[in-house]
Amino acid sequence: MPLSPLSTPVAEPPVAARAAVARTFSVAIAGSGGAGVMTAGTLLLDAAARAGLYGLMVRTSGPQIRGGEAAALLRLGPQPVATLDDRFDLLLAIDWQNLHRFADEIPLGAASLLVGDSDAGEAPEALRRSGATLHALALKKTAKACGGAWVNMIALGLAGALAGLPVAALEAALRASWKRSAESLAPNLAALQQGVAMALGLPDERPAPLLPRTDAPAGRWLLSGNEAAGCGALRGGVRFVAAYPITPATELLEWMAPALTQVGGTLLQAEDELASVNMIIGASYGGVPSLTATAGPGLALMTEGIGLAVAAEVPIVVVDVMRGGPSTGIPAKSEQSDLSFAVDGLHGDAPRLVLAPNSIADCLAATEWAVQLAEALQAPAVVLSDQFMGQSRAVIDRPAHPGVPARRLTAPAATAADAPAYQRYLDTPSGISPMAVPGTPGTVYTADGLEHSERGIPSSQAADHRKQLDKRQRKLDRHDYGARWADVEGDADLAVITFGSTTAAVREAVARAALQGVPLRLLSLRLLAPLRIEALTDALRGVRQVLVVEQNHGGQLLRYLRSRADLPGRASGLHRPGPLPLRPGELCAAFVDWAAAHAPQEANS
Amino acid sequence: MNDTTLEARLSAADYKSDYKPIWCPGCGDYTVLSSLTKALAMIQRPPHEVAVVSGIGCSSRIPAYTTCYGFHGVHGRALAAGTGLKVARPDLTVVVTGGDGDGYSIGGNHFMHACRRNVDMTYIVMDNHVYGMTKGQASPTTEPDWDNKLAPGGTGIRAFHPLVIALASGANFIGRGFSGDPNGTAAIIAQAIRHPGFSFVEILSPCVTFRPEQKGWKEIVRAAPVEPTDDPALAARRIMTDDGFNIGVLYAGHRNPYPARVGSAARSVADLEREFEL
Numbered sequence: 001m002p003l004s005p006l007s008t009p010v011a012e013p014p015v016a017a018r019a020a021v022a023r024t025f026s027v028a029i030a031g032s033g034g035a036g037v038m039t040a041g042t043l044l045l046d047a048a049a050r051a052g053l054y055g056l057m058v059r060t061s062g063p064q065i066r067g068g069e070a071a072a073l074l075r076l077g078p079q080p081v082a083t084l085d086d087r088f089d090l091l092l093a094i095d096w097q098n099l100h101r102f103a104d105e106i107p108l109g110a111a112s113l114l115v116g117d118s119d120a121g122e123a124p125e126a127l128r129r130s131g132a133t134l135h136a137l138a139l140k141k142t143a144k145a146c147g148g149a150w151v152n153m154i155a156l157g158l159a160g161a162l163a164g165l166p167v168a169a170l171e172a173a174l175r176a177s178w179k180r181s182a183e184s185l186a187p188n189l190a191a192l193q194q195g196v197a198m199a200l201g202l203p204d205e206r207p208a209p210l211l212p213r214t215d216a217p218a219g220r221w222l223l224s225g226n227e228a229a230g231c232g233a234l235r236g237g238v239r240f241v242a243a244y245p246i247t248p249a250t251e252l253l254e255w256m257a258p259a260l261t262q263v264g265g266t267l268l269q270a271e272d273e274l275a276s277v278n279m280i281i282g283a284s285y286g287g288v289p290s291l292t293a294t295a296g297p298g299l300a301l302m303t304e305g306i307g308l309a310v311a312a313e314v315p316i317v318v319v320d321v322m323r324g325g326p327s328t329g330i331p332a333k334s335e336q337s338d339l340s341f342a343v344d345g346l347h348g349d350a351p352r353l354v355l356a357p358n359s360i361a362d363c364l365a366a367t368e369w370a371v372q373l374a375e376a377l378q379a380p381a382v383v384l385s386d387q388f389m390g391q392s393r394a395v396i397d398r399p400a401h402p403g404v405p406a407r408r409l410t411a412p413a414a415t416a417a418d419a420p421a422y423q424r425y426l427d428t429p430s431g432i433s434p435m436a437v438p439g440t441p442g443t444v445y446t447a448d449g450l451e452h453s454e455r456g457i458p459s460s461q462a463a464d465h466r467k468q469l470d471k472r473q474r475k476l477d478r479h480d481y482g483a484r485w486a487d488v489e490g491d492a493d494l495a496v497i498t499f500g501s502t503t504a505a506v507r508e509a510v511a512r513a514a515l516q517g518v519p520l521r522l523l524s525l526r527l528l529a530p531l532r533i534e535a536l537t538d539a540l541r542g543v544r545q546v547l548v549v550e551q552n553h554g555g556q557l558l559r560y561l562r563s564r565a566d567l568p569g570r571a572s573g574l575h576r577p578g579p580l581p582l583r584p585g586e587l588c589a590a591f592v593d594w595a596a597a598h599a600p601q602e603a604n605s
Numbered sequence: 606m607n608d609t610t611l612e613a614r615l616s617a618a619d620y621k622s623d624y625k626p627i628w629c630p631g632c633g634d635y636t637v638l639s640s641l642t643k644a645l646a647m648i649q650r651p652p653h654e655v656a657v658v659s660g661i662g663c664s665s666r667i668p669a670y671t672t673c674y675g676f677h678g679v680h681g682r683a684l685a686a687g688t689g690l691k692v693a694r695p696d697l698t699v700v701v702t703g704g705d706g707d708g709y710s711i712g713g714n715h716f717m718h719a720c721r722r723n724v725d726m727t728y729i730v731m732d733n734h735v736y737g738m739t740k741g742q743a744s745p746t747t748e749p750d751w752d753n754k755l756a757p758g759g760t761g762i763r764a765f766h767p768l769v770i771a772l773a774s775g776a777n778f779i780g781r782g783f784s785g786d787p788n789g790t791a792a793i794i795a796q797a798i799r800h801p802g803f804s805f806v807e808i809l810s811p812c813v814t815f816r817p818e819q820k821g822w823k824e825i826v827r828a829a830p831v832e833p834t835d836d837p838a839l840a841a842r843r844i845m846t847d848d849g850f851n852i853g854v855l856y857a858g859h860r861n862p863y864p865a866r867v868g869s870a871a872r873s874v875a876d877l878e879r880e881f882e883l
């Protein structure tokens with residue numbers, strides 16, 4: 001059941017559903033390069049946080065290196081927000097240049113407002129035919145009249161006031177970010193006020209604003225998924241990173257570079273991804289927990305290194321911030337299409353860990369867990385984040401637990417004359433054998449990507465090969481992963497399975513469907529490999545039918561699950577490639593239809 | 606047992622493991638192994654504080670033949686693994702080893718960038734102008750007219766000049782040894798290990814199986830008739846004009862080694878996390 005390539009209009013959810021799935025306000029601020037839309041969006045998100053609210057800001061831009069059209073897509077609300085809505089309440093365009101390119105990414109409806117500059121000409125037809133109410137306002141002129149203020153400050157005031165944010169919160173956000181002279185702040189504050197006044201001057205037919213919260217939890221965080229993953233890596237104990245720049249993973253590395261030096265680690269820029277993965281293998285062989293971050297093209301180059309980490313049993317973590325593929329694909333936009341490659345893309349029988357965070361907050365927790373698992377199991381771990389989470393910023397509740405350093409089973413020094421010869425690849429019941437750290441006397445060995453004996457000597461003998469293959473599989477299979485392998489919600493007899501950033505839209509769609517009398521069970525898989533087949537079977541107990549939802553063209557998760565597990569009923573898939581996100585409203589409509597098609601026999605008769 | 610007495614005892618034999626090499630009888634790599642262990646004995650660093658890192662090929666088997674920590678990775682990536690190890694563990698002595706195919710062909714990009722990066726480690730290439738493990742194909746240093754099954758009549762491509770590339774890319778120490786001169790080669794390797802930054806030692810190491818004519822190298826090699834220089838321009842002229850058989854230290858520069866910006870752990874992760882707080 002592939003979704004249509006473009007999001008088709010769906011009926012508004014009933015009032016009850018909209019109320020129970022907390023009211024949110026979606027705003028897009030768009031314009032050409034230099035208009036400052038990202039700054040306005042960032043300040044709007046900060047102001048919402050100051051007003052006790054939560055929010056998500058997604059960045060989208062054209063292909064230009066600098067300048068070019070761009071849009072900040074925000075969704076604000078009283079509860080944590082992890083996905084965009086089906087429709088925007090407001091599109092505020094500082095100018096119309098190339099804005100038609102965003103028509104699919106910024107869906108509007110009849111209840112939406114479309115605000116542009118009265119001196120910028122006609123709004124593009126692609127936007128006007130949405131039926132949104134168009135207001136042309138003197139944005140640039142008003143900014144100029146405020147002593148040469150920036151037009152994006154008008155936009156900030158306008159969007160903030162329409163969203164229901166107090167002026168004080170907007171002003172505080174602006175003041176906190178101001179790095180220029182005090183004199184230049186005043187006109188921009190005035191422009192912000194003018195934007196607020198413009199909003200209040202609009203006719204009453206406008207989207208309902210949010211109510212500020214005074215009871216918001218203290219100590220909330222504002223960060224991107226890439227920053228969260230970097231932070232999780234540090235919490236997990238990573239102290240060495242080697243990497244090659246690649247969109248959309250670069251910000252993760254740029255956050256870690258100064259952070260690592262402050263906590264006693266280092267980051268090295270490699271000449272390519274072949275080098276970066278081998279550098280972290282070398283560093284980890286040296287006893288230092290190590291990580292690299294990349295995207296699909298880099299992951300492709302890293303596979304030989306990941307295979308080496310499997311064979312030589314060297315713990316490493318590779319964060320893949322997925323983007324549109326194959327090949328160079330769509331570098332700056334999101335897709336969940338590296339899954340098949342991550343779980344199966346190595347030569348030989350090569351057990352590895354594959355994890356997928358399912359929110360910006362989970363980018364932290366899942367990456368930290370990946371480091372812990374890699375270290376504990378002496379195996380490579382691939383973390384499948386994506387551009388949507390990686391480059392978006394969100395207000396989240398403070399991540400709960402403090403960092404626990406990664407633990408690796410190491411070999412003690414063996415200096416006694418009668419100490420037995422150290423066997424690096426000893427075939428233990430758990431499959432985990434103590435790993436000597438160079439510098440330790442009495443335990444020298446050669447780590448090897450060639451098949452080897454327990455002692456670590458290259459071997460092409462069947463018995464050694466079988467023993468080491470069994471060992472490497474067993475250590476992953478026997479580990480107790482606890483309850484974190486998946487988020488399992490609800491107990492309905494129809495189940496929706498998903499992973500990664502799509503989870504948030506699925507979760508919201510499931511909540512909306514419940515309000516329409518269609519209960520669904522939700523499974524979001526965090527540990528994709530090794531697949532917890534027994535736990536999955538348990539979690540699906542009582543389920544009659546399964547629907548697998550993901551953002552790619554081929555239904556990779558569906559195919560993966562079908563190949564590994566006996567899913568109940570006739571498992572079907574619902575998938576669409578990037579870069580358009582799957583939206584909660586369209587998913588809810590699809591779920592309701594799917595549930596109706598699979599109603600119990602007695603209900604049909 | 607204190608360190609002094611330990612160090613005083615270390616001989617070349619202490620660095621040689623019991624494993625029998627897979628090499629053909631008469632292979633030049635046997636004497637390179639012997640030169641490496643002699644050099645380590647000159648340095649007197651305990652074997653467990655030395656890591657020997659390699660890629661894939663006949664000569665890349667060398668780590669397990671030592672009593673040092675060894676890393677036998679994938680084809681062409683030894684310098685990358687060695688770089689990660691040395692930057693993460695600057696306390697270790699890191700020696701990277703391999704052959705001409707591993708280092709100059711599949712690993713060519715890493716070779717250039719390792720020279721440029723100038724991490725304090727030593728790279729030993731056993732150059733026999735042939736892929737021996739795959740039984741006799743042309744490598745980057747093979748003569749263009751060398752006939753072989755994969756390139757009948759020869760590749761027709763001029764040979765790669767590793768020393769010139771190393772110098773141009775920024776290697777801080779460049780030497781050439783010959784496997785038939787184990788003591789001289791040991792002295793060059795020891796000097797290379799002691800020299801700060803990235804040290805490159807190319808060792809002519811005949812393949813008696815696929816290039817039996819290389820047995821004649823012993824008649825051709827000669828000590829470089831010059832003193833080592835720290836002048837890159839002079840070194841470039843010498844390296845570019847010699848015939849590839851001058852043995853000795855050809856360049857010893859003064860570039861500062863790669864500054865591993867390993868921090869001082871002044872802050873905790875919890876400190877860093879405050880930047881995310883609203």
